[in-house]
Amino acid sequence: MQLSNKQKQYLKSEAHSLKPVVMLGNNGLTEGVMAEIDLALAHHELIKVKVLGEDKAERQLICDAICRESGALLVQIIGKVAIFFLQDQDESKFSLPKG
Numbered sequence: 001m002q003l004s005n006k007q008k009q010y011l012k013s014e015a016h017s018l019k020p021v022v023m024l025g026n027n028g029l030t031e032g033v034m035a036e037i038d039l040a041l042a043h044h045e046l047i048k049v050k051v052l053g054e055d056k057a058e059r060q061l062i063c064d065a066i067c068r069e070s071g072a073l074l075v076q077i078i079g080k081v082a083i084f085f086l087q088d089q090d091e092s093k094f095s096l097p098k099g
Contacts (some may be wrong), residue, residue, distance in 0.1 A: 003073055003085070007096045011046060011075045014094065015083045020050040029062050029069075038070055041086040045093050046075075049082050 003011070021040045024033055040047045049066065051059045063082045067074050072086040087094065 001073065001087075003075065004099050006099050008075055010097050011083065011085050012096070015046055015048060015075065018046070018048050020048040020081055022047070023050040023052065024062065025052055026044070027069055028047075029065055034066070034069055037066060037072075041070055041084065042088075046083070046085050051080055051082060051083060053080070095097055 003023040011026050021044070022033060027033075037047070037049065049063075051062050051089040053059055053062075059077070059080065059082075063074055063077060066072065066082075066084060070084070070086060075085050077083075085094075087096070
């Protein structure tokens, strides 16, 4: 599934007031951190993750790995904070706009 620009804008506005629920530190993306991300996505659908590190390319690789491992979609990266979305197939908390 791909998100349209309209859907991304909607999710960005919904995520604006959220605080990061998971923070990746010096150990990087461990199994424990990935389990926390999966749990948070299952519960909230839309989460922010803070990825520490100075290298922008490395942060992008970590975000790509999170998407690959969890099945979530990357909505946006601003600095060290990434927004991920994984829609619940049964009953979603978010009604994405069409298009």
